[in-house]
Amino acid sequence: MTVSGAMKLWYLVLLLFLVTCVTSDDSSLYTCHPGVRAPGVTPAANPPQMPSLAGVNTFTTKIEAVIGESNMTVSAEEYFDYGNNRAALFMLMSGYLYKLIYDYNTNELFYVNPDLSCYTHNLTTDTNNVFFGNIKLSNHLHVFNTMDALQFAATQGQTYMGQATVRGILCDYWRTCLTWPQVNSTFTLDYYFTTKNWVTPAAIPQVPVRAEVFGYRQMASGPHKFHHVYDYTEFRTAPPDDTTVFETPAMVVCANRTQVRPPPQLTQAFVYREEIVPKSGVSTTADVWYDNNLKLVRYDFRPSSPAAPYHNTDAVTEIHDFNTGVAYVIDRIMANCSIIPIMNVSFDTSLNVSVAANHQQFVLKMKSPQDLFYIDNNYTYAGQRYARGEQCDVFIRQRSDFMLGGVAINATLEFYFLSQDQIQRNNDGNLVSQVRDIPVQLNVNVPSIPYMVTYSIYDYDPEEPAITSYDVSTCYSIQNKMGFRITFYGNFDRKVRTYKDIFLYQSISLAASIAGVTPIRITKPSFHMESGNAYFIATLVDRAPVLKRYRKLPGKMVQYNNDAVIQNIMTPDMCASLCSQNTNFTCNSFEYCPTSKVCTLSKIHTSDGTVVSSTQSCDLYDRSLGSNSFVEVSLPDAWQNLKNGVIKQLFQINIKYNKNTKTYTAQDISNDVIDSTDLPPSSTKTLQSFKSMPNRYVPNFDDNILSGQSIDDCAQACVDQTSFVCQSFEYELLTGTCFLSHLHPDEHPRVIKGIQGTDLYIRDYTSKFTKLPGQTVLSSSNVIYQQIYDTNQCAKLCDNYQAFNCKSFDYCSDIGTCFLGKTHVFDVPKADIISNPMCNHYSRNYIDDFTRTALKTIQLVNDRVVTGVTLAQCAKSCVDTEAGSCASFSYCDMQSLCRLTSASLKNVGQVSATASATCDLYTRQYFPDGTGYVSNPQQYYSQKSTSTNMSSSSVAGIAVAMVILGVLLTAIGIFAYLRKTNKRIQDIRMPSRD
Missing domain, CATH: 2.50.20.30 (outer membrane lipoprotein receptor (LolB), chain A)
Structure with missing residues (x-):
């Protein structure tokens, strides 16, 4: 491998530089014959074998090549990977980097130039294949392995020359004589390897250190002699850290690549x-x-x-x-x-x-x-x-x-x-x-x-996005929408419900196809299943304005292509409709001249091209998609098509269960569904005054029915009801239908039944109170109700109590007893607050009657300043002010400062807010019973006194009746409680029934 490395790099540089070599003095080093030992060299006794590096199939190394006769130095990096059948050679010359990348798997040699241009050669025929070989293994081209390269050098008859020091490294070195007919050259090649006892960075014995070449090339003008030195550094037998060296560089396109x-x-x-x-x-x-x-x-x-x-x-x-x-x-x-x-x-x-x-x-x-x-x-x-x-x-x-x-x-x-x-x-x-x-x-x-x-x-x-991802409902007003519900009858048990998404997406496609609209016009789709019914609910929106199908080119016109001219057209929208509805020819563009009210239709598309010219009086509109765009129907026509499709039983969903397919046919369709997001929103605070019971209702207790309502609207309607006291309502989610009732179901829990698709909302009177858990405050109260089912029922009794202004209550769940009180927890001595794990105290939330304006205050009128109180106590002080004359207050948290005033931002045009760094303004909105606060509270209180006062005899009569029933039902529990609190039986009451 090392010999091949020296020869390979030498051959590459030789190809680049031999034509510039100059004649030198004669030397025996330049006289060489293949297979013949160099002159004057005597073989050593028992010379060592040239290193084989057996088992090394991968190496990387850096090489510095000195081209002596050309006064040039070249740096190179060589990468060899036998296992993956690839190699690479990078050369830095005169500041330019050249790369040769060998891909034996595709039989390609890539040349990458410094300007990152790249071209591809056939590796079999390219002469530079000599660097890494082009042998055939199992009919596939393959790079030389290490032993192949060394055996090739061994056939040339190396001679061991002894030891020498190169770059301060003790080396064994060998000499051989080679002839390369490819470049008509003969040369002497010396190989230098570290000695066996030299420790190498690669952690293997005897790595290449230097190769030195003396030779000549036979040219027409005679032999040209050369002398090259190649120093190997950083020789490693591991793959390179960056294996992309075997790939063409990023963002480089190689011409003629396979x-x-x-x-x-x-x-x-x-x-x-x-x-x-x-x-x-x-x-x-x-x-x-x-x-x-x-x-x-x-x-x-x-x-x-x-x-x-x-x-x-x-x-x-x-x-x-x-x-x-x-x-x-x-x-x-x-x-x-x-x-x-x-x-x-x-x-x-x-x-x-x-x-x-x-x-x-x-x-x-x-x-x-x-x-x-x-x-x-x-x-x-x-x-x-x-x-x-x-x-x-x-x-x-x-x-x-x-x-x-x-x-x-x-x-x-x-x-x-x-x-x-x-x-x-x-x-x-x-x-x-x-x-x-x-x-x-x-x-x-x-x-x-x-x-x-x-x-x-x-x-x-890579899956189809949900059609709900393309929701364009916000682009249409409520006048351009129609909610609808399609009903299926059958058995929709738990097994069927697992296919709910398939029901939904088949319904969307069917609805669009039958209605004659694009799927994007079926907005907000949902599918609901009950045991015997299923509902597909969605909103059908109108088609987009026809004019929006055309691209506008202001001040442009089409010359000599007026296929139809229509006079007295008032708007470009009308002209667009004429173009879209034209049956005499396919209208692909039109011009509209607003001054002359002329509409000109044309058969051709001209959003770009040479037939368009400028004008100051007309605008050109070109159809963006051409004549093959989808022809949509209007909202009324789409609704009619959809109804007819359901009536004709064309709305069929096919669900495959294992090997069987079942068809579900729609039986009914209606458009009494309201898109609640487009209805005027009611206060969410109103809904907070109700507690919900999903999938519940109370049969036969509907005092009023309202259609097309949102949940908030329904809650507000219940609060605003004047003909009776609305204590609960039911909301049918699918239809937006609201059922108001005078019944407070907490008092009759057995009448509550289960149902799918309808939710029950019960007046939550506890929302008006703050809980003090495990405490009692009203142990001395004379107003006591027995047989109370829950806290909410007790809160209702306090809220509706007429004999005095009920500000708090205790509820003891173990004995079902409710105590009403005239005082707030802020008003009682701490000694009266008694620990009782079975009871909880609730005091009224005065702050709920106010709205906050942060970092604002108003000029105080008839004001009263209270210091050292909390925000809740400040709100209570305002509510407790005589005759309700406190209309707002400012609270400064850092100073615990409370300022009460009869002025309010509700007095429009008379009072304005000013900035404050430390205070917030609270404006009163309600009286204690939930009635809206008015600027003349004296009138409200006089009316309340007339309509709500009860005589002491009336109260006593109610109490006597309740005592008898209470004693009969819970005598044992009450007797024990009375013994503990030193109360009389006459103090116990039972709640009245509606």
């Missing part, structure tokens, strides 16, 4: 995230959903500038519908939406160029999966390299149609795919869990600019 195999074929639909990193500038990320079957693309990104149609740099979603040629641009922060034509500057579009009627026509089309990544069979396999820590198969090519800023340019593209022996396990899709041939990275180099960019591809999922 196409070993084409790049992988992508699926027709996939999802991925990409990181775009230019060599200089700002890196960006984007998410892509692509479905060539549905002709839909979604692209989430952040615009680099606030230009149209974005007008800001917020995160946006672009959804391209290649069925119609329309793009939906959605601002994900502001939820604004613009509908525009798909433009050729988009990454997912390409031009479908054709010639018709002697004019070039340019029509957009959706890129195929391969085109999306600029992948075609012109790529050549360039070996394996690592990208993002993954071993990848690399493909490379040059092309002239790479789009940058909407302009096609020349670029080198290098694509990394997960290597064929690697597998990716994803956690996204359910159909494909292990994937091969995953795109990992695309590197692009545009030398003419210069410009370099890397596209790293993450989370690649």
Whole structure:
């Protein structure tokens, strides 16, 4: 191996420099004959054998070549890998790096020049195959192994010359005489190896140190003599740390390279995230959903500038519908939406160029999966390299149609795919869990600019994206939507429910097909199953404006191609409709002149081309996708088609269970479903006053029924009900139907029944109170209720109590007893707060009656200042102010300062807020019973006094009746409790029933 290394590098340099050699003085060293010992050399007794390095099949080394007659030094690196049948030789000459890369598996020798140009030679016929050989093993071309190279040298008759010191290293050295007819040269070659007892960096005995060449080349002008010295350093028998030295360099295209195999074929639909990193500038990320079957693309990104149609740099979603040629641009922060034509500057579009009627026509089309990544069979396999820590198969090519800023340019593209022996396990899709041939990275180099960019591809999922990913419902007002529900009858047990997603996606496709719309118009789809029914619920949106199918070219017109002229057309939208609905010919473009109200229709596409000229009075509109775009129907027609399809039993879902297929036929369809996101939102705080019981209802207790409601609307309707006291409501999720009831189900738990698709909401009176667990405060209270089922029922009694303003209550669950109190926990001495693990105390949340305005205050009017109190105590002070005259308060937390005032921000035009560094403003919104706070509270209190006061005799009568029932039901428990608290039986009450 070492001999071959010296000869190989010498031969390469010889080829480069022998033509410049000069004649030198005669010397015996230059006189050499094959197989003959050099003159004056006497063989040593028992000379050592030349090192064999048996078993060494891989080496790397650095070589310094001194070309004496040319006054030149060349540095080289040599890499040899017998097991993988490859080798490489790098040379640095005059500041330029040359590379020779040997691929014996493909029989190719690659020459890489300093300017990174590359060309490919046949390794069998190239004369430089002498460096690493071209032997045949099992009919395959193979590199020399170490012993082959040494046996080749041994046949030339080496002579052991003894020991010499080279570069301070003690060496054994041998001499041989060689003739190379390839370059008509004869020379003497001396080999120097470390002695056996010399410790080498490679940890093996006797590595090459130097090769020295004396010889001549026979030329027409006579023999030209030469003298070369090759020093070996850093000789190693391990593979190089960077195995890419055996591959052509990154971003280098080698002409005439063998196409070993084409790049992988992508699926027709996939999802991925990409990181775009230019060599200089700002890196960006984007998410892509692509479905060539549905002709839909979604692209989430952040615009680099606030230009149209974005007008800001917020995160946006672009959804391209290649069925119609329309793009939906959605601002994900502001939820604004613009509908525009798909433009050729988009990454997912390409031009479908054709010639018709002697004019070039340019029509957009959706890129195929391969085109999306600029992948075609012109790529050549360039070996394996690592990208993002993954071993990848690399493909490379040059092309002239790479789009940058909407302009096609020349670029080198290098694509990394997960290597064929690697597998990716994803956690996204359910159909494909292990994937091969995953795109990992695309590197692009545009030398003419210069410009370099890397596209790293993450989370690649080769499954069809969910149609819900292409939601354009925010682009339409409620007038342009129609919610619908399709009902199936049958057995939808647990086994069937595992196929819920298949039901959903078949329903989406069926609905779109039957309605005559693109799938993107079926928005917010969901599928619900009960034991005997199933429902497909979705919202059908209107078609995009027809004008948005056409690209506008302001101030342009088509000369001599007016196939139809229509007068008195008021808007370009009307002209677009005439073009789309024209039956006499296929209208592909039109001009609209707003001044003359003239609409001109044309058969040709002219968004680009020579037939377009300028004008100041008209605008040209060109159909973006051509005449083969999908013809959509209006919302009323689509709804009619869908109804008819269900009525005719065309809406059929086929589910395959093992070997059997079962068909589910839709039986009913209705459009009484409201898109709740477009309804005016009611206060979420209102809903917090109710506790929910999913899949529950109370039969036969519906006092009022409202349709088309959101859950918040239903809660607000219950609170605002005036004809009766609404204590609960049921909400039917599928229809948005709301059922109001006077019944508080906590008091009648047995009437609550189970049902799918309906939720029960019960007034949660405890939301108005703060809990003090394991404590009692009202042990001396005279108002006691027995047989109370839960805390909420006790809170209701306190909230509705008429004899006094109930501010707190104790509830003891072990004896089902509720104690009502006139005082708040802030008002009682600490000695009255008693520990009792079976009871909890609840005091009213005064702060809930207020809304907070941070770091603001108002000019105080009739103010009262309280110090050393908490925020909750400040709110209580405001509520407790006589006749409700406190309308707001400011609380300064750092000073524990509370300022009460009769002024309020609700007095519009009279009071304004000012900035404050330490205080917050709280404006009163409610009276204690939940009634909205008014600016004239005296009127409210006078009305409450008239309508709610009860005489003492009435209260006593209720108490007597409840005492009798309470004693009968819980005599033992009550007697024990009364003994403990020194109360009388007459103090015990039972709750009244509705």
